[in-house]
Amino acid sequence: MIEVVAELSRGPVFLAGEALECVVTVTNPLPPTATSASSEALAWASAQIHCQFHASESRVALPPPDSSQPDVQPDSQTVFLPHRGERGQCILSTPPKILFCDLRLDPGESKSYSYSEVLPTEGPPSFRGQSVKYVYKLTIGCQRVNSPITLLRVPLRVLVLTGLQDVHFPQDEAVAPSSPFLEEDDSGKKDSWLAELAGERLMAATSCRSLHLYNISDGRGKVGTFGIFKSVYRLGEDVVGTLNLGEGTVACLQFSVSLQTEERVQPEYQRRRGTGVAPSVSHVTHARHQESCLHTTRTSFSLPIPLCSTPGFCTAIVSLKWRLHFEFVTSREPGLVLLPPLEQPEPATWTGPEQVPVDTFSWDLPIKVLPTSPTLVSYAAPGPSTSSITI
Structure with a gap:
């Protein structure tokens, strides 16, 4: 029996273009006092990152898959397929890397191996919607001699910031000066430079404040004025x-007012309307504020954007956009007064009207939501960063 543990050193959230680092520890859990005949051996182990895509059959019309390429790996094969047995299609993967070959562990012995890979920038962000799902995983495959391959999967969350795909890492002389007494490899420099560049772009895009005013009216007149200081936010x-x-x-x-995301299937992938066909547009509410506002002159609201949500993005199959969805209930009676008279000659009992004729209408205001620091997301919304399996 061998125990394999994979641990992400910085948490499970990454920005596309960053380097993922994982420590894989292989241990023989038997006590050291066991005989030498209890030694365990592994033929090899490899690691690979892949993105799995799954679409709802009732919402998305995809072209038929290529049947010449099987999606399931037989147990007798020694080919490492990280998406073996999973639903959907593997739309993105990194080259596999071998961690070790012909490993033998004595009782109580343990060995650790480091895996590092840059997350591709051309892929979609992690997303679990009603129409499609994009799921990233780090898969580690291990195999004993004359045994089927065992897969250990570590879930990842990838955030995509548009514009970083075309940015090139500067030369060493262009990077800020560093201490000559500290050793730092090129990957570490690139990660810190990329994180700094992403932070600067996010700050520049979301720090601009300018009051935007919108007049809200229905068919009978003006209801009020809505004000907001910016339209671009971070998670x-x-x-x-x-x-x-x-x-x-x-x-x-x-x-x-509701903070919502709108998931829309692109027209060429929408299913034709009919029996059993779900709509191509779905909305999810992340925060909501409701208020009774008769005789209210001015009010305000604050809606938090969850760190666990997905920023807006667009692919060939689906798009995700953010919006503020307003719903108003107005009176049909002009000059409606629902307060008792201030001056009465004699004491009297006053009750409000039992029924008030009303109208309702809605209004949508688009906003833009960008990603934030992956480290902040990992700390505020922690997820599993360690996975293990016993072979």
């Missing part, structure tokens, strides 16, 4: 807005 930020109802000519009884 983890709060969407803050103000609503001025004092200038409206139509009484607003209640309003709600």
Whole structure:
């Protein structure tokens, strides 16, 4: 029996273009007092990163797969296929790397191996939607002699920042000066430079503030004015807005605002409408604010963007966009007053009207959500960074 443990040193969240580092530890769990006949051996072990794509059959019409390439690896083969037995299609993979060959471990002995690979920048981000799913995994394959291959999968989350694909790593002289007494390899320099560049671009895109005002009206007049200071956000930020109802000519009884994502299948992959066909557009609400606002002059709201959500992106099959979805309930009666009179000659009992004729309407405001620091996401929304298997 051999125990294989894979641990991601920095957590399971990465930015496309960064280098993933994983330490693979192989241990013979038997006590050292066991006889030498209890030694265990592995023929080889390899590691590879791949992205698995799965689409809902009721929402997405994909071309038929190529049947000449089997998706499942027979146990008798010695070919390393990281996506063996998984649903969907493998749309992206890195070259496999061999960790070791002909490894023999005595009882209680343990050996560790380091795996490093740069995450491709041309792939989609990690996403689990209602129409499609993009799932990244680091798969480690191990095999004993004359035994089937055993796969150990470590889930990953990949964030994609548009624009980093065309950026080239500068030469050493262009990098900020470093201490000559500290050793730092090129991959470490590139990772720190890439993280710094991504942080600068995110800060430049999301730090600009300018008040944007929108007049909200229905068919009978003005309801109010909505104000927001920016339209580009990062994961983890709060969407803050103000609503001025004092200038409206139509009484607003209640309003709600929802932070939503819109997942839309591209037209060429949409299924034709019919029995059993799901809609090609789906919405998910991540945060919501509702308020009764009759006789309210000014109010505000704050909606947090979850760190576990996916920033907006677009592929050939699906697109994901963010928006603020407003719903207003207004009165049909002009000059509606639902307060008791201030001056009465005699004491009297006052009750509000039992029924008020109302109208409802909605409004959508698109916003843009970008990724944030992968380290921040790993700390704030931790996920499993260690996986193990026993062979």
